[in-house]
Amino acid sequence: MTALAMAAEFDDVAGWTADAVEQLGVQHAVPAACRGGASPAALAWLAEACELSPGIMLLDVGAGVGGPAAWAAERFGVRPILLEPMPAARRAAARLFGLPVVAADGRRIPLRTGSVDAAWCLGVLCTVQDKATVLGEIHRVLKPGASLGLLVVVARGPQVLQAPEGNHFPTERELTGLLADAGFEVLERADQPGRAPLSWSRRAEQVAAVVADRHRADPAYALAARQSERFAGLFAARHIAVRLIHAVSRPDIHPNHVWRRHERRARVPA
């Protein structure tokens, strides 16, 4: 069930979204392809915090349909590389934005150690069980001192009931520990800074309406819709919240830091 729900949400709907954008027009592409909850204000916060600038390489881990990376390329002139495990999402990103997309899982990033100028990972960590490995891999491929921009859905309490299938929301405290263990220093955090303006949300809604009209009868649509409803319910009940984080890769931690730190800790006498 979990794998089916995730595939429905991140693969089937991704492909349908690209079809709908092609019908409605290119001005719908970025708003519809930001599927991790980032508003334009959130993207601007992350881009400014990470000091994105023309020509730098931005790795977007779990890039989905590519809206955030395309936005960063358009507004800040970065050279994005998308990493995404779901095939229909990769095809959608390539079709809509013509950006390079690597087929891979964030737990094993096929890029050289210390080769990336900056990384984003937006709306992804809560869908990943092994968050430590993903963060460790992002740390490995980043240049020492480079920026990581995160959008994370966090749990506001110790337990979140009725979570959407496959989602494991870290508490703020767990997230802080995971980032430190992976070799990151958190420089700044923010709440989601404001809702998207109507000009943006209306375009995303128009795309969603076309997808609904075409695919309402498809079981994958029903699964994805149920995931969205659960998310909306948890936000409304204030059981989960969005956090933006700017962290930097600490240069003093070796790429093999994850097991080395655990090993070191195990050696420390109680």
Ligand SMILES: C[S@@+](CC[C@H](N)C(=O)[O-])C[C@H]1O[C@@H](n2cnc3c(N)ncnc32)[C@H](O)[C@@H]1O
């Ligand atoms: C909520 S979507 C966000 C997509 C995109 N970051 C955005 O903001 O529009 C979560 C994405 O994470 C991807 N994902 C899930 N598990 C992953 C993993 N282990 N490694 C890399 N990406 C993963 C999914 O395929 C999906 O595209």
